[in-house]
Amino acid sequence: xxxxxxxxxxxxxxxxxxxxxxxxxxxxxxxxxxxxxxxxxxxxxxxxxxxxxxxxxxxxxxxxxxxxxxxxxxxxxxxxxxxxxxxxxxxxxxxxxxxxxxxxxxxxxxxxxxxxxxxxxxxxxxxxxxxxxxxxxxxxxxxxxxxxxxxxxxxxxxxxxxxxxxxxxxxxxxxxxxxxxxxxxxxxxxxxxxxxxxxxxxxxxxxxxxxxxxxxxxxxxxxxxxxxxxxxxxxxxxxxxxxxxxxxxxxxxxxxxxxxxxxxxxxxxxxxxxxxxxxxxxxxxxxxxxxxxxxxxx
Amino acid sequence: xxxxxxxxxxxxxxxxxxxxxxxxxxxxxxxxxxxxxxxxxxxxxxxxxxxxxxxxxxxxxxxxxxxxxxxxxxxxxxxxxxxxxxxxxxxxxxxxxxxxxxxxxxxxxxxxxxxxxxxxxxxxxxxxxxxxxxxxxxxxxxxxxxxxxxxxxxxxxxxxxxxxxxxxxxxxxxxxxxxxxxxxxxxxxxxxxxxxxxxxxxxxxxxxxxxxxxxxxxxxxxxxxxxxxxxxxxxxxxxxxxxxxxxxxxxxxxxxxxxxxxxxxxxxxxxxxxxxxxxxxxxxxxxxxxxxxxxxxxxxxxxxxxxxxxxxxxxxxxxxxxxxxxxxxxxxxxxxxxxxxxx
Numbered sequence: 001x002x003x004x005x006x007x008x009x010x011x012x013x014x015x016x017x018x019x020x021x022x023x024x025x026x027x028x029x030x031x032x033x034x035x036x037x038x039x040x041x042x043x044x045x046x047x048x049x050x051x052x053x054x055x056x057x058x059x060x061x062x063x064x065x066x067x068x069x070x071x072x073x074x075x076x077x078x079x080x081x082x083x084x085x086x087x088x089x090x091x092x093x094x095x096x097x098x099x100x101x102x103x104x105x106x107x108x109x110x111x112x113x114x115x116x117x118x119x120x121x122x123x124x125x126x127x128x129x130x131x132x133x134x135x136x137x138x139x140x141x142x143x144x145x146x147x148x149x150x151x152x153x154x155x156x157x158x159x160x161x162x163x164x165x166x167x168x169x170x171x172x173x174x175x176x177x178x179x180x181x182x183x184x185x186x187x188x189x190x191x192x193x194x195x196x197x198x199x200x201x202x203x204x205x206x207x208x209x210x211x212x213x214x215x216x217x218x219x220x221x222x223x224x225x226x227x228x229x230x231x232x233x234x235x236x237x238x239x240x241x242x243x244x245x246x247x248x249x250x251x252x253x254x255x256x257x258x259x260x261x262x263x264x265x266x267x268x269x270x271x272x273x274x275x276x277x278x279x280x281x282x283x284x285x286x287x288x289x290x291x292x293x294x295x296x297x298x
Numbered sequence: 299x300x301x302x303x304x305x306x307x308x309x310x311x312x313x314x315x316x317x318x319x320x321x322x323x324x325x326x327x328x329x330x331x332x333x334x335x336x337x338x339x340x341x342x343x344x345x346x347x348x349x350x351x352x353x354x355x356x357x358x359x360x361x362x363x364x365x366x367x368x369x370x371x372x373x374x375x376x377x378x379x380x381x382x383x384x385x386x387x388x389x390x391x392x393x394x395x396x397x398x399x400x401x402x403x404x405x406x407x408x409x410x411x412x413x414x415x416x417x418x419x420x421x422x423x424x425x426x427x428x429x430x431x432x433x434x435x436x437x438x439x440x441x442x443x444x445x446x447x448x449x450x451x452x453x454x455x456x457x458x459x460x461x462x463x464x465x466x467x468x469x470x471x472x473x474x475x476x477x478x479x480x481x482x483x484x485x486x487x488x489x490x491x492x493x494x495x496x497x498x499x500x501x502x503x504x505x506x507x508x509x510x511x512x513x514x515x516x517x518x519x520x521x522x523x524x525x526x527x528x529x530x531x532x533x534x535x536x537x538x539x540x541x542x543x544x545x546x547x548x549x550x551x552x553x554x555x556x557x558x559x560x561x562x563x564x565x566x567x568x569x570x571x572x573x574x575x576x577x578x579x580x581x582x583x584x585x586x587x588x589x590x591x592x593x594x595x596x597x598x599x600x601x602x603x604x605x606x607x608x609x610x611x612x613x614x615x616x617x618x619x620x621x622x623x624x625x626x627x628x629x630x631x632x633x634x635x636x637x638x639x640x641x
Contacts, residue, residue: 035433086620092432093362094623097562101615104555108608116604229441232434270448273441277426280438284429 002135007258013142015250016149017207019243021227022234023156024200026242029231030173031193033092037099038079039227040220041106042198046072046205047215048114050121064123068209069202076198080190088190110217117216124210145207152200153243160239165192173237229276235286244288249276309491310484312633316573317480320346323577324476336472342580343475344536348557349564349572350479350486351529355522357566358495360502361432364554365423365439366530368446369416371549373531374538375450375457376415378466380408381539386465393455405469405539413531420527421520428519443554450546462543469539478536482529486569487631489525494518499567552608556583559611562618565625570632575625579614586610 021039028036049071053064083102087095128141160166168184169192180186201220208223209215226249234245249272256271279287302310320343327339352366380403382390387402403411423442427435450457457463489495498518501508509515538544556579564575590606618625 029433035436083616083620087623090619090623093360094619096362096433096436097558098616098619100558101612101619104612105609105616106612108605108612111605112609225440225444228437232430232437236431236433267448267452270445273445276441277438280430280434281426284426284434285431286434 006136006138007254009136009138009142011251011254012247013146013250014253015247016146017204017223017246018226018230018249019246020145020149020152020200020204020207021223022230022242022246023152023239024197024204025224025227025231026234026237026239027156027169027200028193028197030237030239031169031176032084032088032095032190033237034084034087034095035092035099035228035236036197037096037224038083038102038106039197039201040218040224041103041110042072042075042079042201043205043208043220043223044106044110044215044217045075046202047121047209047219048110050123050209051114051119051215054121054123059123061123061126065206068205069199072202072205073195073198076194076201077191080194084194085190107217114217118214119216120214121209122213124206125213127206127210141207141210148203148207152203156196156239159196165189169193229273231286233276233279233286235288238286238288241286241288245286248279248287252276303491305491305496306488308633309487309631312570312631313480313484313487315632315636316483316487316570319573320476320480320483324472328472338580338584340472340475340540341537342576343472343479344533344540345557345560345580346479346573346576347475347482347533347536348530348553349560349576350482350569351526351533352557352561353526353566353569353572354486354489354529355519355526356561357568357572358490358498358502358522359519360566361519362436363439363526364436364558365442365446366526366557367549367551367553368443369420369527369530370534370537370553371446371450371544371546372419373412373416373534374544374549375463375534376412376531377405377408377535378463378538378544379456380411381405381467381469382463382465383467390458390464391455395455405467409532409535409539412535413528416531416534417524417528420524424520424523424527428516428523443550447546447550450549457546460546462545464543466538466542466544468542470536471540475536475540478532482532483569483573485525485529486572489522490569494521498522555608555611559614562625563614565627565629567624567629568627568631570630571625571627574627579611583607583610 025036025039028034046068049068050064053067058064079102083098084095087098090098127144128139131138131140131143158166160170165188168179168189172179172189172193176186179189204223208219212219227246230245230249231242232245233248234241234243252275253268253272256268256275260268260271323339324343327335331339348366348370351369352363355361356363379387380401383402427438427442430438451459453459454461490499497508497513498515500511501513501515501518505515534549537548560575560579561572562575563578564573565571586607590604622628
């Protein structure tokens with residue numbers, strides 16, 4: 001029984017991380033239809049900021065974490081301004097390939113100017129200690145991560161439902177021209193979406209760094225690939241779908257880790273993706289996909 | 299005698315013009331090139347076949363595919379497993395299951411088996427990829443790439459992972475790859491101008507409209523997907539049959555970036571664009587690689603700059619998308635360039 005509870009909690013904490021990342025992708029996609037492949041590099045920007053703080057011998061964890069989140073938000077805003085504004089009105093394929101190119105450029109910039117090797121960051125180890133409640137062993141990091149995701153979801157909901165800008169962001173995902181006609185500046189809505197996306201990437205960065213303890217140019221790739229899959233399963237562009245997809249992916253992954261024999265340990269991801277493929281045969285547009293108008297929407 | 303439509307006739311003319319270019323480059327390098335340059339041009343031709351295989355699906359259905367290097371790898375490994383002599387396989391793959399180390403076939407049969415295996419795999423995966431919307435399909439192809447790579451790395455008893463799978467007899471030389479590249483160009487052009495190709499391009503422009511006219515979109519996408527995979531398998535076979543050793547690494551992200559940048563720069567909608575982009579990037583990248591090693595240039599000792607070629611590739615993709623999203627060629631094939639000059 002305790003074993004089952006333990007694994008359920010593990011699944012929830014995996015799912016929380018994927019949901020956090022998937023939300024960051026979904027909020028950008030819902031507004032401009034952009035599949036942001038560069039999200040992983042935003043996470044890496046956060047990681048390298050921590051390295052910079054360490055080399056300046058600033059050890060205060062709050063400054064380190066705050067700095068990483070701020071850097072991620074700034075990087076996200078910059079990318080919107082520099083790379084994604086020219087392709088704002090283009091079709092999804094153009095945006096996707098642009099983001100893909102941006103991601104390659106950033107990865108190689110890290111490689112060129114920092115180092116192709118992993119750099120250790122030890123300032124966040126303190127976040128992780130084992131705790132035991134009623135015979136169930138947990139890592140404090142898992143608890144923090146789940147709590148953060150819950151707070152983020154609640155805050156995002158409040159923002160999207162209770163503020164004018166949040167309302168504009170939601171409306172923009174339905175009919176962007178209409179939002180502009182009501183006098184809201186397009187640039188501000190896009191900037192807001194990328195700012196939120198960067199914030200979520202920065203938060204995810206803290207947890208990824210605390211667990212891995214090192215940063216390399218490909219830091220963000222694997223988690224973001226999972227987040228993409230979560231988005232596709234949940235329905236690309238739907239925020240509840242991103243959360244659902246994230247938790248579903250976490251559950252499937254833990255189930256595979258538990259059920260697969262040791263000899264197939266290297267194949268966990270392959271099995272996870274196979275199950276995801278089966279879900280997509282059932283619902284090709286994802287589980288909670290928003291209704292898409294394919295007709296003549298001019 | 300089969301009667302061809304006017305677009306098919308101009309397609310043949312275009313393919314012939316491209317064939318002249320391909321032969322000319324081949325002749326030039328055979329007579330004037332060093333060994334290293336011949337190798338370089340050979341790999342450019344292999345990449346050309348990859349880009350053409352990518353163009354068949356991506357250019358006609360306009361769904362970004364990121365799994366092409368995986369299919370190339372499947373083709374290469376399948377051919378390599380069949381063609382390598384038993385003696386070498388006994389040494390290199392002592393633990394191979396299912397009697398894989400017990401036989402060896404002649405290169406033609408091995409190539410045919412590799413093509414069939416790749417096509418079957420593509421058919422199974424394609425059954426659900428073609429039903430997804432554009433974004434979802436792209437992510438799933440990315441997942442396919444990761445899974446196939448994980449299998450190559452995990453089953454070291456069959457694929458040797460990141461270590462070299464050696465002992466593949468060298469069957470091909472530059473001439474054979476040029477012949478195959480020309481045949482591929484013709485096949486891609488004829489598919490593009492065929493009834494299926496036109497219907498598929500129409501469905502990419504207006505999915506609902508095409509469906510209303512009776513276009514079976516899923517079926518056509520699947521046909522293009524499998525045809526693309528067959529061409530990619532051929533590319534993988536060409537790679538393995540020339541180099542003699544393969545490993546999992548060349549069939550992963552770096553190669554995906556490279557070939558994707560080639561197709562995007564030239565223009566994914568046309569076969570001419572695929573050819574143009576491949577040669578521009580293949581030769582342009584050699585220059586960047588030279589800078590990467592930190593040479594002494596105009597008296598200035600440049601520092602070593604690893605990652606410069608990656609930045610160049612990414613910049614090519616971003617700039618093409620921002621300035622000219624349909625690539626250099628746009629919707630024009632090579633014969634359209636000449637037609638315009640005459641009028």
